[in-house]
Structures are given as C-alpha cells and as structure tokens.
Amino acid sequence: MARALINVPKTARRGEIVEIRAMIAHPMETGYRMGTNGASIPRDIIRRFACGYDGEEVFSAELFPAMSANPFIAFTLVATASGAITFAWTDDAGETQTVSAEMAVS
Amino acid sequence: MPSRRVLLGGAAASVAAAVLPSPGARAQTQPRVVVIGGGFAGASCARALTRLDRDLAVTLIETETAYVACPFSNAVLAGLRGIEAQTFGYDGFDGIALIRKRAVAVDAERRRVRLDDGTDIDYARLVLAPGIELNFEALPGYDAAAAEIMPHAWKAGPQTLLLRDRLTAMPDGGTVVLSAPANPFRCPPGPYERASLIAHYLKRNKPRSKLIILDAKDAFSKQRLFEAAWQKLYPGLIEWVPLSAGGRVTEVDPATQTLATEFGSHKADVANVIPPQRAGAIAQVAGVADRTGWCPIDPVTFESRLQPGIHVVGDAAIGGAMPKSAFSANAQAKACAVAVAALLREREPAQPKLINTCYSLVAPGYGISIAGVYQPRDGLLAEVEGAGGVSPLDAPPEVRELEASYAEDWFRTITGEVFG
Numbered sequence: 001m002a003r004a005l006i007n008v009p010k011t012a013r014r015g016e017i018v019e020i021r022a023m024i025a026h027p028m029e030t031g032y033r034m035g036t037n038g039a040s041i042p043r044d045i046i047r048r049f050a051c052g053y054d055g056e057e058v059f060s061a062e063l064f065p066a067m068s069a070n071p072f073i074a075f076t077l078v079a080t081a082s083g084a085i086t087f088a089w090t091d092d093a094g095e096t097q098t099v100s101a102e103m104a105v106s
Numbered sequence: 107m108p109s110r111r112v113l114l115g116g117a118a119a120s121v122a123a124a125v126l127p128s129p130g131a132r133a134q135t136q137p138r139v140v141v142i143g144g145g146f147a148g149a150s151c152a153r154a155l156t157r158l159d160r161d162l163a164v165t166l167i168e169t170e171t172a173y174v175a176c177p178f179s180n181a182v183l184a185g186l187r188g189i190e191a192q193t194f195g196y197d198g199f200d201g202i203a204l205i206r207k208r209a210v211a212v213d214a215e216r217r218r219v220r221l222d223d224g225t226d227i228d229y230a231r232l233v234l235a236p237g238i239e240l241n242f243e244a245l246p247g248y249d250a251a252a253a254e255i256m257p258h259a260w261k262a263g264p265q266t267l268l269l270r271d272r273l274t275a276m277p278d279g280g281t282v283v284l285s286a287p288a289n290p291f292r293c294p295p296g297p298y299e300r301a302s303l304i305a306h307y308l309k310r311n312k313p314r315s316k317l318i319i320l321d322a323k324d325a326f327s328k329q330r331l332f333e334a335a336w337q338k339l340y341p342g343l344i345e346w347v348p349l350s351a352g353g354r355v356t357e358v359d360p361a362t363q364t365l366a367t368e369f370g371s372h373k374a375d376v377a378n379v380i381p382p383q384r385a386g387a388i389a390q391v392a393g394v395a396d397r398t399g400w401c402p403i404d405p406v407t408f409e410s411r412l413q414p415g416i417h418v419v420g421d422a423a424i425g426g427a428m429p430k431s432a433f434s435a436n437a438q439a440k441a442c443a444v445a446v447a448a449l450l451r452e453r454e455p456a457q458p459k460l461i462n463t464c465y466s467l468v469a470p471g472y473g474i475s476i477a478g479v480y481q482p483r484d485g486l487l488a489e490v491e492g493a494g495g496v497s498p499l500d501a502p503p504e505v506r507e508l509e510a511s512y513a514e515d516w517f518r519t520i521t522g523e524v525f526g
Contacts, residue, residue, distance in 0.1 A: 005352045021369065025350050069350070070324070
C-alpha cells in the first residue's frame with residue numbers, strides 16, 4: 001500500500017518505558033477537495049492504526065480526515081517481555097499494511 | 107575632501123557623548139535613526155536613509171569591520187571561489203556614523219539603545235536588521251562547540267572555510283550528510299544549491315562519494331529544477347530524504363558525527379548541520395520577536411507589531427510570502443527607509459511594492475532562478491499573482507549558462523549598491 005517507517009528499540013530492560021514511533025506515507029485525502037477538473041477527489045484515508053505487543057493489542061487509534069498526510073504517531077510502552085511489536089494501518093478500502101520489529105527485553 | 111563619516115572605537119564613551127547629541131538638542135531638526143546590523147538589510151537601510159533625507163542623522167551599529175556575504179558562499183565551500191570575493195568593508199559609508207560595538211539592550215519606551223560598553227544612544231526611530239541566530243535549543247546535541255565539528259556554514263565566514271576544508275580532507279568514497287531545517291529559515295533554496303555544488307566537487311574530485319540530504323520538509327524551493335538537474339548532472343550521487351521518509355533530524359552527536367532522525371541514524375564523514383533559526387539576539391532582547399522566534403511587522407512601514415518606533419527588516423522579520431534572502435533584505439530595507447523618512451516628517455508612508463529574485467547555481471555555468479513581486483495585503487506581504495515565476499524546466503543549456511552569468515551580475519550589482 002504505502003511505505004511505513006517504524007522506530008522500536010532493539011533492546012530494553014524489563015519495566016523500562018520505551019518510545020515507539022510509526023509513520024506511513026499516505027495522502028490522507030479528505031474527500032472534501034475538488035480536482036482541477038471540478039470533480040471531487042474521493043476520500044482515501046487511513047482509518048485505523050493498531051500496535052500489538054506480545055500477541056496483544058496495546059495501542060490503537062482511529063484516524064479522521066482532519067489528520068495530516070503521512071500521519072506520524074508516537075507513544076510509549078512498558079517493556080515486559082521479548083517479542084514482536086506489530087503495526088497495522090487500515091485504509092478506507094479495508095486494506096491493511098503491517099510491519100513488525102523485534103524487541104529483546106532483559 | 108573631508109569625510110563626514112564618524113568612526114567611534116575603543117573606549118570612546120566620552121567621544122560618543124560629544125558626538126551623539128542628547129535628546130532635544132538637535133532632535134527637533136535632525137532626528138536620529140539608529141540601524142543595528144550591517145548586513146544586506148541594515149547597510150542598505152542606512153545608506154537609503156542618508157540618500158533620502160540629508161538632514162537625518164543616521165547611525166549604524168555593527169561589531170564586525172567587514173561583512174562576509176552568504177550569496178555565492180556555497181561556491182566558496184565547493185572550491186570554486188575565494189572568500190575574499192565575499193568580503194566587504196564599510197569604507198564608503200560617508201555620512202553615516204559607524205559604531206563598532208554590540209547593541210545589548212533596547213529601551214523601547216525611552217527610545218534608547220544600550221551598547222556593550224554601557225553607552226546609551228537615543229533614537230527617533232530604530233531599525234533592527236540583526237539577521238538570523240542559530241537556534242541551538244531546537245536541535246539536541248548541537249551547539250557552538252558541535253558546530254566546529256559539524257559546521258553549519260549558514261553564516262558566511264570561518265564556518266564556510268571550515269566546511270570547505272572538511273570536504274577537501276574527506277577521502278574518496280566518503281559520505282557527506284547535509285541536514286536542512288523546516289521552514290522558515292534563511293535562504294530557502296540555499297541547502298539545495300549547496301548540495302548541488304558539493305555534488306559537483308565530489309563528482310570531480312571524489313567520485314565514489316555520496317551526499318545524503320536529511321530534510322525536515324517534504325517540498326523545497328525550485329524543487330523540480332533542482333531534481334531535474336541532479337538527475338542530469340549527478341545521477342546516483344545525491345539522495346534526498348524528505349520528512350515523509352523520515353528525514354527530520356532530531357539529534358546530533360558530534361563525537362561520532364552521527365545524525366539521528368525519527369526512524370534511524372546516519373553516520374557522516376562530513377556533516378553539514380543547518381539547524382533551525384530565529385531572529386538575531388537583539389530582536390529577542392528588544393521584545394520584537396514573537397513566539398515563533400521571528401518578528402511580526404507592518405508590511406507598509408516594517409514597524410514592529412510588538413514595539414512602536416522599532417522597525418525590523420531582512421531575515422529577522424516575518425516577511426509574509428517574501429523569502430529570507432539578500433535581495434528581499436535589500437528591497438525591504440529601502441522600502442523601510444522610505445517609510446521611516448516619511449514618518450519622521452509626519453507624512454503618510456507610501457504603499458511599497460517589493461521584488462525578490464533568488465539565483466541558485468547547480469554547477470558552474472548552470473543557473474536557475476525564482477522571482478516574485480510582493481505588496482501589502484491583509485496586513486502581510488503577499489505575492490502578486492502571476493508577476494513572478496521560476497526558470498523553465500525544459501530550458502536549453504544556453505539559458506542555464508545565461509542565468510549563471512545573471513547571478514554573477516546580480517551579486518556584483520547588489521554588493522556594489524550596498525557596500526560599494
């Protein structure tokens with residue numbers, strides 16, 4: 001769908017609060033704009049973002065047309081166990097792009 | 107012929123007292139305009155004021171004995187030009203009282219400037235032209251010491267030569283990383299002209315090297331022209347990483363020459379960090395800068411929106427649609443001088459129309475330009491629709507060569523007018 005960038009620390013201590021960053025290259029077309037031909041440009045936005053950790057959803061967000069292109073989301077997690085951190089962006093067409101990264105917790 | 111220029115130096119407080127009239131004595135007939143900053147904006151304004159009204163007493167406060175111009179300084183760091191060609195003195199400033207001191211405070215209520223030696227200078231109107239200050243607080247890891255290792259070269263002079271020497275010392279196959287800030291900043295096409303000329307140097311001297319631009323923006327001035335030229339002249343040499351690809355630099359580490367972005371990090375053999383900027387220090391002290399760090403102004407008179415009697419011109423001002431360029435600074439300074447002269451004679455200031463042109467060299471003999479016309483609208487300087495434009499994307503090499511020579515002509519003309 002689009003290029004996604006994530007930033008997850010490779011290692012963390014158990015109990016440490018770590019910052020997670022995620023950004024997807026996406027136009028976030030509102031549906032309210034008109035093209036040069038006078039026809040409205042159809043809406044095309046990322047509707048939902050979710051982050052899973054250790055098999056569980058730990059963070060999610062609903063996105064709306066007011067959000068900028070290339071939405072950038074940063075949040076924090078408590079490092080509890082080694083495992084995959086997964087990211088999923090779902091667009092208006094229902095398509096989902098996923099990315100994941102491993103974090104080793106000691 | 108005796109020079110009317112008054113030079114104050116050393117511990118000349120008593121001389122200053124003798125030369126600078128106390129308020130009231132001559133103020134009625136000869137109002138004093140004080141200009142702080144001797145760059146393109148300040149020097150242009152001081153000279154325009156003396157030309158407009160011979161009865162004005164014009165004082166220019168500038169610490170440096172010579173000015174090193176930024177336009178064309180990218181050619182210096184690429185080894186195409188000497189720094190002498192960028193350096194200008196103040197010898198021709200007849201009729202202007204030059205004070206080689208630093209202004210440290212402004213009392214807007216009493217209309218008085220305090221110098222670093224404790225002297226006070228009264229003014230009827232003050233023009234601030236301090237240019238930019240690098241905003242070190244906005245980039246963790248970057249400060250004056252770090253700039254000695256990862257030069258910004260965004261104020262021409264020793265920094266320009268430092269970056270040039272770093273490029274010269276870099277082995278072939280090295281990586282140059284240039285970081286460009288978010289808007290607004292001095293010289294919007296500057297980072298990309300610089301990237302072009304560094305690429306020219308690398309292609310000729312170190313062809314296995316690479317240049318990465320880490321950008322806090324997704325678009326930049328003359329972008330299509332630059333990108334087309336890079337494709338043609340430097341294929342594969344320049345990699346531009348925009349904001350949406352994680353290009354914003356969030357922290358630098360001079361010890362390892364590493365630039366961290368939101369999503370990764372880049373190790374450089376030569377790093378050129380162009381940090382976020384704000385209006386020069388005296389603007390912050392005088393209370394004419396707002397929360398953005400820049401100075402809101404009236405677009406007709408350039409008088410500060412925050413402090414009466416103080417005008418701000420050049421890079422420090424919020425110029426609306428006008429870019430922060432030497433050409434803009436010169437145009438604003440002249441318009442401001444007209445307004446100041448009118449206000450002092452209690453006449454209505456005229457509506458100015460301002461022009462800006464920015465030339466960029468992509469290679470020697472390959473120039474591109476952007477031009478615009480601006481006038482006050484809704485309290486800001488707005489671009490006049492259809493009056494400006496950029497070089498055509500499909501122009502033949504002869505046009506690029508002509509534009510490169512126009513750039514040289516422009517530089518000679520403007521520096522001749524401002525410092526000659």
